[in-house]
Amino acid sequence: MSLLNSYRVIYSTFLLGLIGAIYPLPIFLNAFRPDWMVLIIFYWVLALPHRVSVVHGFVLGFLLDILLGSTLGMHALLFSLLAYFVSIGYQRIRYFTLVQTTLLVGLFILLTKFALYWLASSLQEIVLHKHYFWSIFTSMLVWPWFFFFMRYIRQRFKVL
Amino acid sequence: MIAFSVILFLADSQLNLFASSRLYLNSLVSPIQYIADAPQKLSSTISENLLTRQALKERNQQLEKDNLFLKADRLLLTQLEHENKQLRELLNSQRNFSYKRMIAEVMSLRSDPFTHQLLIDKGARDGVYLGQPVINEEGVVGQVSQVGSTTSRVLLIVDASHGIPVRVQRNDIVAIVHGSGAWNKLNLPFVQSNADLKEGDLLVTSGLGGRFPAGYPVAKISRFDYQEGALYADVTATPVALLDRSRYLLLLWNDHKLTDSEPSLDLESEDVTAQ
Numbered sequence: 001m002s003l004l005n006s007y008r009v010i011y012s013t014f015l016l017g018l019i020g021a022i023y024p025l026p027i028f029l030n031a032f033r034p035d036w037m038v039l040i041i042f043y044w045v046l047a048l049p050h051r052v053s054v055v056h057g058f059v060l061g062f063l064l065d066i067l068l069g070s071t072l073g074m075h076a077l078l079f080s081l082l083a084y085f086v087s088i089g090y091q092r093i094r095y096f097t098l099v100q101t102t103l104l105v106g107l108f109i110l111l112t113k114f115a116l117y118w119l120a121s122s123l124q125e126i127v128l129h130k131h132y133f134w135s136i137f138t139s140m141l142v143w144p145w146f147f148f149f150m151r152y153i154r155q156r157f158k159v160l
Numbered sequence: 161m162i163a164f165s166v167i168l169f170l171a172d173s174q175l176n177l178f179a180s181s182r183l184y185l186n187s188l189v190s191p192i193q194y195i196a197d198a199p200q201k202l203s204s205t206i207s208e209n210l211l212t213r214q215a216l217k218e219r220n221q222q223l224e225k226d227n228l229f230l231k232a233d234r235l236l237l238t239q240l241e242h243e244n245k246q247l248r249e250l251l252n253s254q255r256n257f258s259y260k261r262m263i264a265e266v267m268s269l270r271s272d273p274f275t276h277q278l279l280i281d282k283g284a285r286d287g288v289y290l291g292q293p294v295i296n297e298e299g300v301v302g303q304v305s306q307v308g309s310t311t312s313r314v315l316l317i318v319d320a321s322h323g324i325p326v327r328v329q330r331n332d333i334v335a336i337v338h339g340s341g342a343w344n345k346l347n348l349p350f351v352q353s354n355a356d357l358k359e360g361d362l363l364v365t366s367g368l369g370g371r372f373p374a375g376y377p378v379a380k381i382s383r384f385d386y387q388e389g390a391l392y393a394d395v396t397a398t399p400v401a402l403l404d405r406s407r408y409l410l411l412l413w414n415d416h417k418l419t420d421s422e423p424s425l426d427l428e429s430e431d432v433t434a435q
Contacts (some may be wrong), residue, residue: 019196024268027404033270058164066189069279069313070272071171093305117171124321127341132221132273 006051006159013040014060015151021065031131034139035109037064041079042105043150045086046093048159057083065157075121078112096146167396183284186308193279193311225262257403260413262286264294265347266406267311276319278302280409282308282399291371293412299400300365300379301409305360317378317404320345321398326378327366331356336367337378343404346379365376373414 020036037060044052061079065072085108086093093101113133120126153159180287185404190418211219213302256379271277282288284307292304302322305315315322320341327334338347351357379397386393 014254015192018192022193022269023196024270025416062168063189063192065188067192068270068272069275071169071275072185073166073171077166077169089255117274119271124274125341126320 009157028075031134032138034142054083061067085156105143190311262411275315278314283308293372296406300335325366325368326363346397353393
């Protein structure tokens, strides 16, 4: 019963994250949209590595690929890599201070963005706007609040 | 798992294996898209409903005026259409102007940042097909690049992978308009440097590819420049339709494609669809 309950909470945050990732925003705000999916996967793999694994990263990335209409597998590949790296080092990352995890989140998102750009540019020529990278800073800004919020949710609903 | 996603990426990008299953995949996620679009839709419905009586009245008057003018134009149009048909019959030339149309609403959701796409709320259930031309009241917007059962994606003419055959309205020079990847710029490669083009010339669809019906405005030439001795001129254009601001689009059913029995024409069309 508690297993079912945990997954219900985890999956509803995934669903909210997917909605947040495509939610319509005015054009000038669009570049500042935090990368919700990276944050959510990062948090859950860090908190519950035995519940949320590489497979989840893959499936979520795959869904995001379809939602955004990008080439299938782009986000799936990167999110499963992300989940993999976090699940390897979660014991170390848990002892990081909040500043350190924030920097780590920024680094992960930067790498994701570079990889996405590289993958997309291997398929067709694209124009890179300079505000493509602004969402790194908003994600890092959001991360501490997001972290405490998710921890509150996790403790409130007793997700184990 | 990593190897699996690499295989997936290659299979979709190089071999285009998922062309048929995209329909089901897109239908799978369309509930999420509808949920994400719902607040926007709700707020626009509310703002539409919360109008003062005075504003409604003024708008109604304005619309009736417009309608009167349009109807008066249409009187003439029917006459012209008839005449055109007769003349075409005399010339033994077949060209059909009556296309089936459908209004689609843009779901303003975020898309892949590297491509220029719009999501619309019509899909295979409404008869939308791959490569279908999409216009708005100002001109050509793009073509359908992915179909789901209730949603589909429109690849805009400014996307770097899109090309559309056009002709200059003033003197019937044919060219191909390529997207540049920027929102308001199009390129015309391979235009002779001595071609008779001017800034401000209107480019309309030529219908040569068989995908877009002929005669719809696409873009205006914004710059025509050439180097002394160069073979091709440097031509750029701006799309006439406001691509990032249109809320309603019109889907066209191009019947010409069915009667067209020359597959060789399709090869020249350059209507490159993104995978």
